[in-house]
Amino acid sequence: MTARAELELVQLTKTFGTVTAVNTINLKIPAGSYCCLLGPSGCGKTSTLRMIAGHESVSSGDIIVGAKNVTDLAPAERSTAMMFQSYALFPHLSVIDNVAFALKMRGVAKEARHAEARKLLELVDMQAYAGRLPAQLSGGQQQRVALARALITSPQILLLDEPLSALDPFLRLRMRAELKRLQRELGITFIHVTHGQDEAMALADLVVLMNAGRIEQQGSPRDIFNHPRTEFTAKFIGGHNVIAIDDEIFAVRNDRLMLKRPGEAIDGPAIAGAVSEVEYQGTYVMVTISADAGTDINAQLSESQFDAANYSVGERVVATWNPALASPLKTRRPATVASPEPVA
Numbered sequence: 001m002t003a004r005a006e007l008e009l010v011q012l013t014k015t016f017g018t019v020t021a022v023n024t025i026n027l028k029i030p031a032g033s034y035c036c037l038l039g040p041s042g043c044g045k046t047s048t049l050r051m052i053a054g055h056e057s058v059s060s061g062d063i064i065v066g067a068k069n070v071t072d073l074a075p076a077e078r079s080t081a082m083m084f085q086s087y088a089l090f091p092h093l094s095v096i097d098n099v100a101f102a103l104k105m106r107g108v109a110k111e112a113r114h115a116e117a118r119k120l121l122e123l124v125d126m127q128a129y130a131g132r133l134p135a136q137l138s139g140g141q142q143q144r145v146a147l148a149r150a151l152i153t154s155p156q157i158l159l160l161d162e163p164l165s166a167l168d169p170f171l172r173l174r175m176r177a178e179l180k181r182l183q184r185e186l187g188i189t190f191i192h193v194t195h196g197q198d199e200a201m202a203l204a205d206l207v208v209l210m211n212a213g214r215i216e217q218q219g220s221p222r223d224i225f226n227h228p229r230t231e232f233t234a235k236f237i238g239g240h241n242v243i244a245i246d247d248e249i250f251a252v253r254n255d256r257l258m259l260k261r262p263g264e265a266i267d268g269p270a271i272a273g274a275v276s277e278v279e280y281q282g283t284y285v286m287v288t289i290s291a292d293a294g295t296d297i298n299a300q301l302s303e304s305q306f307d308a309a310n311y312s313v314g315e316r317v318v319a320t321w322n323p324a325l326a327s328p329l330k331t332r333r334p335a336t337v338a339s340p341e342p343v344a
Contacts, residue, residue, distance in 0.1 A: 004031040004188045005066035005079060005156035007052065012061035014047050021047045023213035024061065029206060031066075031156075034183050034190045036200035039210035040236065045193045046161060048210070052191065053082040053159050065157060081155035085162045087146040089134040096121065096130040099148045120148035123182070140171045147182065158183075160192040164199060176202055197237055201225065209233055226253075231331050241297040242329065245269055250326040254300040259287065259311065260318045270320040271297065275311050287311055289319055 007029040014022040022044040029035045037045040050056035052063055054075035063071045063078075070078040089098050096117050097104075103113035121127040124144040134142055143163060150158060163179070164172045180203055183190045194200055200207050201221040208218045217224060217233045228234040234242050234251035241252045260266055273291035285306040287299045297319055301309075311317060 006031040007157055007189060007191070008062075008064040009048070009052075010062040010064065012048065012051065012063065013059045014044070014051060014056065015059045020213055022051070025210075025213075025215050027208060027215065027218070029189060029191065031189055032187050033205040034180065034203055035192065035206040035208060036204035037191065037193045037208050037210060038195070038197065038200040039216075040195060043210040044213040045195075045210050049082075049159050049161055049191065049193050052078075052157075053080055054078055055082065076153075079156040080159055081150040081153055081157075082159040082161065083146050083150040083163055085165060087134075087142050087166075089142060089145060089149070091134055093133075094130065095126065095132050095134070095137070095145050098134065098145055099152055101149065102153050116152060117148070120151055121145075123151075123185075124148050124178075139167055140175055143167070143175060144178075147179075151186070155188065157189040157191060158186075160190065162193055162195070164194070164196075172199075179203060209236065211236075227327050229327070229330060231329050234327070234329060239300075243271065243295075243297065243326075244293075245271075249329045249331060250323075251329055252321045252326045254286070254298045255284075256321055256325050257297065257299040258320050259289075259299050259301070259309065260320060261309075262316050262318060264318070266318060266320050268320045268323055270318050272316070272318050273297070275313050275315045275317055278311060278313060287317075289317060291319070 009025055009027040011024045011026060012022060013020065013024050037048060039045050047056060051058050054073065058071050062069055065079050090101065093101065096114055099117040099120055100113040103116060118127060118130065121130055124147055126141060126144045126148065129137065129141060137145065164175055167175060176199060192203060204221055206218065207221050207224050209216045209224065211232050217229050224233065225237055225239065228237060228240060228251050231242055231249060234240040239254050241254060241257060243250050243252055271291050271293065273289040275287055276290040276296065277288035279286045285301050285303060287301060289297050289299065291297055299319060
């Protein structure tokens with residue numbers, strides 16, 4: 001099994017001229033974990049990944065892999081490997097030569113480097129395509145080759161820049177499962193940049209949600225979803241209503257919001273409004289309420305709950321919830337992040 005290493009970022013900062021793309025972040029990623037850097041475009045997640053890889057210089061702060069400070073080292077000296085969003089395969093080289101390329105640059109003999117490349121092609125189930133050119137492969141197959149190529153140097157940390165974004169939805173789900181399987185089998189640290197909440201929730205042991213160059217919140221997927229700490233987290237992760245009552249702000253999960261008709265007994269806080277949308281989603285029905293306070297809130301009802309009440313558009317309802325299941329939120333006005341460089 002390949003050696004694995006913890007990654008630590010200490011006061012890591014990246015500026016482009018007068019614009020701060022990554023703002024003094026501190027982060028520890030345990031060895032052997034699957035970490036997703038999550039956030040909207042421009043939040044600094046890709047700049048962070050590129051600094052870890054050594055493809056972007058650090059303005060200030062430190063990057064520590066295991067016990068080694070790699071901040072000023074070349075990419076090949078960091079025990080990391082990066083899989084780029086575009087896959088960046090050499091079009092004139094066969095699959096096996098693409099995978100073996102890094103070993104060729106190190107002077108490894110052809111027979112030895114091809115033997116190692118075949119092992120990795122077998123790992124990603126691409127051994128039958130060793131002689132093909134990249135243009136003869138599907139997008140999913142190209143991704144598997146790019147993964148094998150990134151792993152050929154036995155990195156302690158694999159860096160993935162939106163690796164699923166170019167795939168169609170069905171293939172994205174298949175490859176998501178494949179990435180998780182590979183990480184589990186290899187036992188090394190994966191750091192995966194994505195703007196997809198469902199992707200991060202499905203893959204990560206550790207989700208790091210970024211906003212305006214800072215870490216907004218970090219934790220396990222269940223912790224992030226069940227206990228958002230800020231308004232930004234609750235809204236970005238989705239599945240929550242952000243509700244203000246008496247100058248306090250709370251996040252209430254859609255599936256924990258209960259609907260009553262006017263006059264029915266209510267035990268807990270309540271917001272009145274009218275049903276504005278009813279959407280059947282297969283395993284549940286989403287009822288959107290236009291609240292009298294001027295905001296929209298969503299209640300996720302099971303089919304049996306909806307069928308028993310049969311709410312219709314325009315009908316007056318009262319939304320209520322158990323206050324013990326609500327998460328109090330802090331508000332933070334995000335800074336503007338703009339840069340001449342890609343800082344997604």
